Each structure stands twice: as structure tokens, then as C-alpha cells.
Amino acid sequence: MDSVNLYIVVPCYNEEAVLPETSSRMLELIKQMRSDGLVNEKSRIVFVDDGSKDRTWEIIDSLTREHTEIAGIKLACNAGHQNALFGGLMTVKDDCDCAISIDADLQDDINVIPEMVRKFIGGCDVVYGVRNKRDTDTFFKRTTAQGFYRLMQLMGVKMIYNHADYRLMSARAISALSQFPERNLFLRGMVPLTGFKSDCVYYDRSERFAGESKYPLKKMLSFAFDGITSFSVSPIRMISALGAIVCVIAVIMGIYTIYEKLAGNTDAGWASLMMSIWFIGGVQLLSLGLIGEYIGKIYKESKRRPRYIIEAYVNTPESGEMEDQYV
Ligand code: UDP
Numbered sequence: 001m002d003s004v005n006l007y008i009v010v011p012c013y014n015e016e017a018v019l020p021e022t023s024s025r026m027l028e029l030i031k032q033m034r035s036d037g038l039v040n041e042k043s044r045i046v047f048v049d050d051g052s053k054d055r056t057w058e059i060i061d062s063l064t065r066e067h068t069e070i071a072g073i074k075l076a077c078n079a080g081h082q083n084a085l086f087g088g089l090m091t092v093k094d095d096c097d098c099a100i101s102i103d104a105d106l107q108d109d110i111n112v113i114p115e116m117v118r119k120f121i122g123g124c125d126v127v128y129g130v131r132n133k134r135d136t137d138t139f140f141k142r143t144t145a146q147g148f149y150r151l152m153q154l155m156g157v158k159m160i161y162n163h164a165d166y167r168l169m170s171a172r173a174i175s176a177l178s179q180f181p182e183r184n185l186f187l188r189g190m191v192p193l194t195g196f197k198s199d200c201v202y203y204d205r206s207e208r209f210a211g212e213s214k215y216p217l218k219k220m221l222s223f224a225f226d227g228i229t230s231f232s233v234s235p236i237r238m239i240s241a242l243g244a245i246v247c248v249i250a251v252i253m254g255i256y257t258i259y260e261k262l263a264g265n266t267d268a269g270w271a272s273l274m275m276s277i278w279f280i281g282g283v284q285l286l287s288l289g290l291i292g293e294y295i296g297k298i299y300k301e302s303k304r305r306p307r308y309i310i311e312a313y314v315n316t317p318e319s320g321e322m323e324d325q326y327v
């Protein structure tokens with residue numbers, strides 16, 4: 001393959017403190033990769049301003065005038081990290097061979113980018129950046145984040161452990177992603193669903209070198225909650241399971257209540273109350289779970305996700321078309 005047309009997509013929200021440094025480090029890297037023959041002249045760094053309230057856009061704007069390698073996209077208002085990133089990827093998908101998404105604060109090591117590109121050249125459509133260790137994160141962030149990955153796994157969501165949104169995607173993987181019309185984006189759960197050949201590169205996560213995290217606890221929790229509810233119907237199943245358990249308890253309690261009643265150990269009214277509380281409780285939970293199953297179906301249908309994603313055509317009417325694009 002000739003050298004690659006690479007786009008690096010960087011969402012930025014109030015990042016005036018980090019942009020000058022980030023842009024100069026990325027420029028240096030892209031020039032280096034160009035002279036190594038890894039990426040071509042058309043490769044770009046695309047900063048997506050996610051409706052920042054500070055001077056972020058002015059900085060991006062002036063960078064684009066100084067350097068042809070830098071491009072900018074300005075969102076009209078703050079749409080959130082995932083939406084900004086998605087918007088950036090959708091904008092570049094028809095021009096690039098592959099695109100890498102990375103945060104503006106350079107907590108993720110940009111020196112593994114050449115390795116990602118090499119894996120792309122070697123035939124991977126998705127290359128995940130995976131954090132080796134997280135000792136630069138606070139104890140709180142580390143434990144909550146790792147707990148979250150475990151919980152997602154438990155709920156049956158296919159996700160790469162310790163991978164956030166630092167990844168390379170080929171143009172066709174981004175095209176596949178564009179077929180997911182859902183509004184609640186959780187990209188790190190969606191990308192594995194595209195199913196293309198993938199690999200990982202490992203790096204140590206460093207500290208944010210300037211500015212503050214744009215993900216305060218509240219945003220983090222709502223993001224985690226979004227992740228679970230956008231990808232899993234396990235919580236609904238749990239209600240059904242609980243209902244079944246309560247029904248079993250109701251039967252046991254029923255036997256116990258009748259026994260106590262016959263033994264004459266009960267006050268008037270106790271037996272009927274006990275029977276109805278457990279029985280009705282179980283029936284209600286089971287019914288809720290059953291209704292939940294239907295809601296789960298509606299929710300899956302309403303996402304309108306693609307039923308399948310085609311990787312290659314051979315000897316079909318479409319294969320000529322595909323050859324130009326992908327092979
Ligand atoms: N970000 C964004 N829109 C938002 C919040 C964050 O585009 O509403 C960007 C932010 O500029 C950064 C990335 O998302 O490039 C990750 O944010 P941050 O580094 O603050 O998150 P953390 O690393 O603390 O989880």
C-alpha cells in the first residue's frame with residue numbers, strides 16, 4: 001500500500017490551555033511520519049471545537065491558517081465529547097484512508113500512532129489504544145473506571161478493557177459506524193459491533209498536562225449509565241429474575257403460613273396477609289419484567305442498527321465496485 005492518508009480527529013471543549021502544545025506535538029509527529037513515508041501529504045489533524053466558551057476556536061482558526069496540516073470544525077453549541085468525535089469522524093470518512101481519534105489533553109501517548117498506522121497497513125480495520133497502567137489517574141478515577149469496565153462485561157457488552165476513545169479506524173469501519181443511527185452514542189461499545197479485524201496497541205496513560213478534566217463526576221456517571229442502558233437489557237432481565245425468586249419465596253412462605261395457621265400459632269388475619277403480600281409482590285415483579293422484555297424489544301428496534309455489515313464481496317454483482325474502494 002502507498003503511504004496512508006491519515007486524519008487525526010481531536011474533540012476540544014474549552015481546551016485553550018492545551019491546544020498550542022497539543023498542536024505542535026502532533027504536527028511534529030505527522031511531519032515525522034511523512035518523512036518516514038508512513039503517511040502522505042494530505043494527512044491532517046482535525047480539531048473539532050465542541051461549542052467551547054473560551055478561546056479554543058480562535059486558536060484552532062489561527063492554527064489552520066499557519067499550517068496546512070491542520071483543519072478545524074466548529075460545532076454550533078456543546079454537543080458532548082461522543083457527538084463531537086462522531087461528527088469529526090463522519091466529516092473525514094470519505095477523504096481519509098483511516099482516522100485516529102484522540103483527546104486534546106494528550107493523556108494518551110501519541111507516540112504509538114505510527115504503530116497504529118502500521119497495524120492498519122498490515123490489514124487491521126480497527127486498532128484500539130489500551131492503557132497499560134493507570135497510576136497517573138487518581139485512585140477514585142481508576143477504581144470507578146475499572147469497576148465500570150467489569151460491570152459492562154457482566155452485562156454482556158462487548159468492550160475492550162481499559163480502552164477509551166483513542167483508536168484508529170479505517171474508512172470502511174467509519175462507514176460501518178455511520179450506519180448506526182442511534183442518538184445516544186457510546187462509541188467504545190459501538191465500534192466492536194462493526195466486527196472488523198482489530199488489534200490493540202499498549203501505552204501508559206499520563207496526566208493531563210494543562211487545564212482541568214472536562215468530565216466531572218456527574219458527567220462521568222451519566223456517561224456510564226448511558227453506556228449500560230444503550231447496550232444492555234440485563235437490568236430488565238434482573239427484574240424478571242427477581243420476580244421469579246420472589247415467587248419461589250412466596251410458595252415457601254405459603255407452605256410456612258399454612259403450617260403455622262394449622263398449628264394454631266397465628267393471629268386472625270396474619271395468614272391471609274402473609275400469603276397475599278408475597279404472592280402479589282412476586283406476580284407484580286414478574287409482570288414488570290415481562291412488560292420490560294417488550295420495552296427492551298421496542299428499544300432495540302428503535303435503534304435501527306444495521307443487521308449486518310459486509311466486509312467483502314467476491315464474484316457478486318457488487319464486487320467490482322468494492323474493488324475500487326477497499327481491496
Ligand atoms: N470534550 C468535548 N466535549 C465535552 C467534554 C469533553 O469535546 O463536552 C473533550 C475534551 O476537550 C477532551 C476529551 O473530550 O479532548 C476528553 O475530556 P477530558 O480529558 O476532560 O476527560 P478525562 O480524560 O478527564 O476523562
Ligand code: MG
Pocket residue numbers: 103105107208213
Ligand atoms: Mg483527559
